[in-house]
Amino acid sequence: MSDLPEASGVQPVSSNELLEYYLNPLMQQSSESAVLFLQDKLHVDDFTKFADVYSLDSSGGAFKNIKRFMEEHFSLELPQIENPLQAIDKLKSSFAGALHTATSLSDVEKLDLAPNKKFLLIVELTPSARVGDKEQAITLNDAFVGSICRHLQKRGIKYTAMFTGKSTAENEANEVETFSGRHLLETAETKNGTFMNVSGSIFVFLRDVTVHLQAEDTHIIINATVTEESADKSDAGNSTAIVQLDLSGVSQNTTGDYTVQILFNTTHEGDRWTIQNILLSVNGPASGAFNGTLENARLQTGDIDLVVPILYSYHCSSMKLYVDNIRDESLKSFKHTFVELDGFQMQPFNIQGNAFFNAQDCVGFFTRGIWMGIFTSIILLSILMFGTLMVLNLSTPDRFDDPKGKTIVIAQTED
Amino acid sequence: MQASRTPPGVGVMPLTTEPTKRYGTPLGPIYTIIYSVIIFLLVLVGIYYVLTGKGSRVDFGWFFLATSPYMWALTGVGLAISLSVVGAAWGIYTTGVSINGGGVKAPRIKTKNLISIIFCEAVAIYGIIMAIVISTNISEVNMSTLTNIEKIQDNYSAGFKMFGAGLTVGICNLACGICVGIVGSGAALADAADSTLFVKILIIEIFGSAIGLFGLIVSILQTTGAGMSSD
Numbered sequence: 001m002s003d004l005p006e007a008s009g010v011q012p013v014s015s016n017e018l019l020e021y022y023l024n025p026l027m028q029q030s031s032e033s034a035v036l037f038l039q040d041k042l043h044v045d046d047f048t049k050f051a052d053v054y055s056l057d058s059s060g061g062a063f064k065n066i067k068r069f070m071e072e073h074f075s076l077e078l079p080q081i082e083n084p085l086q087a088i089d090k091l092k093s094s095f096a097g098a099l100h101t102a103t104s105l106s107d108v109e110k111l112d113l114a115p116n117k118k119f120l121l122i123v124e125l126t127p128s129a130r131v132g133d134k135e136q137a138i139t140l141n142d143a144f145v146g147s148i149c150r151h152l153q154k155r156g157i158k159y160t161a162m163f164t165g166k167s168t169a170e171n172e173a174n175e176v177e178t179f180s181g182r183h184l185l186e187t188a189e190t191k192n193g194t195f196m197n198v199s200g201s202i203f204v205f206l207r208d209v210t211v212h213l214q215a216e217d218t219h220i221i222i223n224a225t226v227t228e229e230s231a232d233k234s235d236a237g238n239s240t241a242i243v244q245l246d247l248s249g250v251s252q253n254t255t256g257d258y259t260v261q262i263l264f265n266t267t268h269e270g271d272r273w274t275i276q277n278i279l280l281s282v283n284g285p286a287s288g289a290f291n292g293t294l295e296n297a298r299l300q301t302g303d304i305d306l307v308v309p310i311l312y313s314y315h316c317s318s319m320k321l322y323v324d325n326i327r328d329e330s331l332k333s334f335k336h337t338f339v340e341l342d343g344f345q346m347q348p349f350n351i352q353g354n355a356f357f358n359a360q361d362c363v364g365f366f367t368r369g370i371w372m373g374i375f376t377s378i379i380l381l382s383i384l385m386f387g388t389l390m391v392l393n394l395s396t397p398d399r400f401d402d403p404k405g406k407t408i409v410i411a412q413t414e415d
Numbered sequence: 416m417q418a419s420r421t422p423p424g425v426g427v428m429p430l431t432t433e434p435t436k437r438y439g440t441p442l443g444p445i446y447t448i449i450y451s452v453i454i455f456l457l458v459l460v461g462i463y464y465v466l467t468g469k470g471s472r473v474d475f476g477w478f479f480l481a482t483s484p485y486m487w488a489l490t491g492v493g494l495a496i497s498l499s500v501v502g503a504a505w506g507i508y509t510t511g512v513s514i515n516g517g518g519v520k521a522p523r524i525k526t527k528n529l530i531s532i533i534f535c536e537a538v539a540i541y542g543i544i545m546a547i548v549i550s551t552n553i554s555e556v557n558m559s560t561l562t563n564i565e566k567i568q569d570n571y572s573a574g575f576k577m578f579g580a581g582l583t584v585g586i587c588n589l590a591c592g593i594c595v596g597i598v599g600s601g602a603a604l605a606d607a608a609d610s611t612l613f614v615k616i617l618i619i620e621i622f623g624s625a626i627g628l629f630g631l632i633v634s635i636l637q638t639t640g641a642g643m644s645s646d
Contacts, residue, residue: 302559303481305474305477305481309471326562327562358469364477365472368481368482368483372483375482376486376490379490379494383497
């Protein structure tokens with residue numbers, strides 16, 4: 001083994017190198033067989049932690065037998081190997097002699113191993129997960145390795161032993177060679193939205209509606225489909241408009257069709273139009289605590305600014321509206337029910353040029369928190385600025401300074 | 416920002432007031448550049464919004480309703496005490512410097528001129544009184560669960576009133592403190608020169624002190640209606 005190249009710890013030994021420079025030369029030596037001990041997870045840190053490396057005359061800690069064997073015979077340590085399993089598989093396929101696998105000492109004793117016949121014995125050691133504690137697993141496996149090696153010694157077989165792991169630490173992914181390829185043609189399917197035109201005076205665009213109905217303990221998720229006629233029952237007017245979306249939906253966990261109706265009451269005064277309130281109605285088969293109807297439930301709009309300048313449309317990319325159980329006591333049983341509108345845009349007044357005008361988005365430029373922070377920061381920073389300027393203007397008294405006069409000399413007195 | 420009352424060049428020796436060598440970047444142009452850049456950016460953003468028809472997106476009404484009334488109320492309390500104290504401190508330092516200087520040659524002025532210091536200190540006391548009075552109106556309210564529109568409006572207006580009250584008393588006391596300080600400084604030096612002058616100059620100080628009191632009164636009027644309450 002002395003002619004095998006030394007491995008540095010910096011560059012991991014790839015599986016091809018392992019096969020070419022280490023395993024094949026070892027196998028080609030005529031009378032020696034090989035025994036491979038495979039631990040499922042092995043890392044250099046395990047040796048640092050469990051092999052009692054910091055005491056001068058240590059016996060190897062959990063790696064007692066392995067350390068003894070390495071010291072008594074020729075040994076070589078390869079600190080980092082990439083994917084040893086691949087090298088072992090290639091070795092298995094190209095090996096000329098007999099191939100055996102074993103998991104316990106009795107398996108090894110049963111094997112027909114003659115001293116002059118070459119064989120490759122692969123021993124799978126107990127995984128550390130089965131034992132629990134890593135150190136215990138290593139101690140057990142080390143004892144097992146010791147017993148097998150002594151058994152083979154008793155039989156008078158000359159062999160090379162290799163102790164390696166299938167992977168390194170727990171949270172490191174195995175190096176699996178797959179080609180993931182480029183998925184240029186497979187883009188995520190974006191659902192197209194539906195454009196609804198109600199007699200030329202109300203435009204609505206909507207992509208998706210999901211209703212999460214929560215009645216006491218019953219949780220029903222309704223996926224509603226939007227068609228081009230969904231807004232047809234809307235009522236347009238000069239100063240008020242009611243945008244009504246009638247959708248039919250199916251639920252994943254119950255059978256039957258649900259009808260979902262979302263009403264937007266909008267008014268137009270002067271230079272702005274406002275969404276006054278949004279009402280939700282759900283009708284469908286009763287299931288669990290849901291008795292089949294939820295009639296005109298007010299939805300909480302809370303923080304959203306629903307006052308839109310005239311001529312503008314209202315747009316919200318994902319609008320999640322909860323049922324308003326604070327202002328409407330009768331909805332207490334439907335607490336946590338919400339509607340999610342995806343890709344919603346609406347313009348109920350003053351449509352010009354047969355298209356949506358600029359949109360007021362539900363997401364503002366800065367959030368309210370950012371504005372509050374900016375306001376307070378300006379106050380504090382201006383205080384800091386004025387204070388700093390005043391301090392910088394301080395000066396020492398220089399009325400009686402005379403650069404050309406005598407310098408003051410203070411005589412040193414003996415204290 | 417230092418109040419320099421003696422003209423340069425008058426003194427024991429003629430001195431150059433400018434340092435003979437100027438090093439580093441001059442501060443004046445730097446401040447000008449910074450202010451101009453900021454103002455330019457603001458004007459640019461404003462013109463962009465106006466010219467693209469998005470002027471209504473600059474929504475101060477939304478800003479006032481979206482920000483928490485507590486921010487306004489607590490800023491008012493903070494400004495009440497801090498600006499008053501700044502005024503008092505400025506006044507005391509201006510007067511104190513003169514009393515110290517004049518007291519070297521005329522030690523008799525020491526005791527009488529403490530009145531000026533007391534007038535300045537009163538300004539700080541007005542500030543802390545108002546801060547405490549304003550802060551008693553703050554109470555814990557969960558704005559998101561309020562349903563009565565009157566209550567919601569009351570809470571918001573309470574926040575703004577407290578901000579206004581704090582700002583009023585703060586700025587009035589700031590001005591009053593500086594005023595009393597400069598007058599008191601002159602009074603100390605006049606008293607050091609001629610002791611009959613002090614009483615007359617004290618009248619000027621009393622007028623100056625009255626303006627701090629005006630700020631206090633108006634601030635109390637502003638906070639009387641302010642009250643935060645839930646349903």
